[in-house]
Amino acid sequence: MKNGRYEEAGRTEWYDNGKLHRTGGPAVLWDDGYAEWRLNGELHRRNGPAIKYNNGTQVWYLHGKIHRLNGPAIERKDGKAEWYLHGVRTTKDRVQRIYLNSKINFFLSIANKLKQTLITAVSLSRTKSISTSLTTQAIPSRSGLEDLINDEPSLQEQLKIKLENDLRSKGGRL
Template structure:
């Protein structure tokens, strides 16, 4: 197993390349990378982690080479603007805060959240 050191934004980060060519980035002993996936697999799989938890705010936190995608926030399956799990065969599953819900429940809950956010913004603007 090869170890390399990488200085990025004045933060000490260590990544390890295993015998298969997979790379894993660590910070303080936990999988962690802010500027890309913390795990890059030799087969093309990509996995984002922050402080040891699967996490990505601007896209899926797990992307498999076969096309499957999983959205995580703070270690929990979560996506507000669509299904949190997309399989290459077209199957979709909706999750909020780690809980599986139906597509209809997802639409209802996210519409309520948008309404509440708009209401707060308008109230603060006045």
């Protein structure tokens, strides 16, 4: 069973328990520049292409399936692109819609966590017996704070507009 680094015939390969595997770099590297990122034998790379061809073509994989959420899964040197999600070919518009929705949901979940944290902080500050006048001057009333952060339709619309503008300005890539 192969373990570690092996060099032969113009290429270097890294193995773990008999499978091509390497974290922090490609598991297969050819002298001509071709490179593959693999994890436990599967083509996989989270923040970049899992295959880089020496002609400039790049292909994104996640857990052994061709996949990319924030751009085309295949970028060719001539500028042509192909879009895939979880191994299934799809359209640029569908990928961008899914990506935009994932970003909106991510930001909304952060906003909801912040909202709950702020409400809890205000509630706790009301129960402390430090100084009523200091507390009421330093922290807005609970109902005023809730009104401020409950304006979710406005928040959702602002996030959607911001992300759509970012998407357009970067040619479909965030």
